[in-house]
Amino acid sequence: MLHFIDVILPIPLQKAFTYHITEAEAEFLSVGMRVAVPFGKSKIYTALVYSIHQNPPLAYDAKTIHQIIDDTPVIVASQLKHWEWIANYYMCSLGEVMRAAMPNAFMLESETMISKNEKTEILDSELKDEEYLIYEALSRQSSLKIQDVVSILDKKRVLPIINGLVKKGVVNLHEEIYEKYTPKLVRYVKLHHNHKSSEKLQELLEVLSRAPKQREVVLTLFTMEAALKKPIKVAELAEKSGASTSIIKALIDKSILEEYHLQMDRVQFEGEGDASAKRLSEVQQLAYDEVEAVFQEKPVALLYGVTSSGKTEIYVQLIQKQLDLGKQVLYLLPEIALTTQLVNRLQIYFGEKVAVFHSRYSGNERVEVWQNMLANSEKAQVVIGARSSLLLPFRNLGLIIVDEEHEQSYKQFDPAPRYHARDAAIVLANIFKAKTLLGSATPSLESYFNARQGKYGLVELKTRFNNVLMPDIELVDLADKYKRKRMKGHFSDRLIEEMTETLDEGFQIILFQNRRGFSPIIECTTCGTSPQCPNCDVSLTYHQYRDQLRCHYCGYNSAMLQTCQACGNATLDTKGFGTEQIEAEVKTLFPDKKVARMDLDTTRGKYGFEKIITGFEQREVDILVGTQMLTKGLDFRYVKLVGIMNADNLLNFPDFRAHERSYQLMAQVSGRAGRTDLRGKVLIQTYNPHHNILQQVSTNAYEAMFTEQMNERHNFKYPPIYRLIKITFKHKDYNRVNLAADWYATSLKQLFKTNVLGPEFPPVSRIRNLYHKNIIIKIPPQQSLARTKEAIIKIDNSFNAVKDFRSVRVVINVDNY
């Protein structure tokens, strides 16, 4: 009997790949283990066993696997089921989901290594110059990578030369697989066993009386050992005793101290966790009870709680309840909201049980979380994570909390899988028969709609915690202010008045400037041209901090130009105003106040964002100027004033969700203002003070906004009434994109008629030298989504059968909002 396995490879191909295995291997292997398999000409990839069977492939001979990597599976069945749902629903390959899910360190890849063939005797004269260079390099170094040869020879096509050497028997090639995950060893110290008894210790201290620093270290270690009764890290000792590591090293060298290593989890938290979580207020308790009641009947609850209503405390109680039941909880947050402050806060409650998972984590840290989860370790009972933590190996999930449920960053755009974490979370919870709690101060229309339809339970929390007052929101008519010359730069007199007052009272200010459309571009005042990106169809934006012009789409940058490239005049001027300009204006208006800016430029570093937030919380900054990132801060208790510099760009953004988003954004930003004894103030500058959304924001009329927007969605066939699938075509040849997109659209229209929109060029029609064109498919409520996708796949297959179209990249994005 022949044995085979089908494996998942981390590539965007729908096909299953079948490999031959021996009977013994078949016995040993189980689904979810990793195997190293040869793939393509020579490469070895890590694959995941998907199924084990005895059906030989008919059209080809299956290769044999290279080796088995695990002795137990690294994924679990429920997880695979969830991955399959994602691959199926979002129309991508299982391999792509796997690639997004697995830590890189799990996915070993081979590298071709060149080594000397010791068996053959080589005469230098037999070798050509380049061959000799390689040969000579190998006498200094036991093996070379292909890339090494490229740099040694300083040319790109090295394969023919290497192959020549292999033929001559000078070198051998082999594939090297390396384990990327190396357990980290931590240095510990203890008193050398010679000095363990107290008499010996006394002696030792006498001896060291003339080396006070060293004596201090020994004493500190002694007290630490006595007090903590656990291994002492070198780092801890150094810190406690105030001694440098060189002093400790000296002691180790003298055999007074003994050093040893223990393998440690990189990810670990101190502290026990405080079982007695804070008591809920009456209102919170009520909401908590309601959530529990909803969960009796429905799998999903939407907790609609205004900003600062204390949702987190309710979450904590819900998490505690699951832990008491012995179940895991996943707490999902937008990446940017996953700050150390929040993690610390949860650790206070749940201590070691908290595991954190996000993209800023290194590969090794991810592996540790993964392995803890596989083992269903105590350390992974509460998982706090961003989008990708949904793909982890949960064992016994009881509850998923999706905080800030309305956040668009829950939707992944590039690369595939283009999944929406909120929706995928609900599916994951269902697999475990667990519950999902969606939380937001400004629910997305689709979630609120689902709640209204009775699909989700709705729990409302309408008062702010400790009765913090809702801020007073004032709309400032920019047209009027300009007309009456009441503007200083981009600041209206009202804004300046309020700012002055707030600063005089010693409170803080947040100024919000939407990034979209406000990046400053350069324009020639003589001829009107503005420098364009050579690779994309956009104007370059000016970045003051490096005096550079940059492209937001491809990262192209050049030094700031002094003269216009078109007419040669030195009449280049910046147009539009970004956060940098606002910051500069604030500095002129309030020269003695401290201003900070938070945008993509200033939050670049690993903890850039947190640094700014912390600085602001500690009141080192009076005025913070920023983009939408600002909606994610935690507790800004000294903020009294929030200014929205220009609401119109938000509202006019060409997207069917622009109005909903504007409402959410402004409501969230406004939520930063005010505290217990102080009513916050929000000023919104706009040319359209009568715009419905602005009226709704200023009166907190979420319901009215919902009703009105839902009407629009009905009328214009948009989600949540209709569903959307966007198909994007990319190619560097303009005509080919047109032809391909037209062909595709024609095929689609035969089936879906007028529910196919486009093809149309997006606002930025060329990115990284590729032309883009979009088709939108609107799917009516009664039309089967699965059937629609099947039809698309069919069309896609025939599309790919056309030779001229094959080179056109097709990106299918399900629920592209």
Add this chain to the structure above:
DNA sequence: AGCACGCCGACT
């Protein structure tokens, strides 16, 4: 997606 292979323009 990678990655080979092969065709063709462009330099030493």
Add this chain to the structure above:
DNA sequence: GTCGGCGTGCTC
């Protein structure tokens, strides 16, 4: 001639 760019096709 040789080098490297890019288009095409395949991966069990």
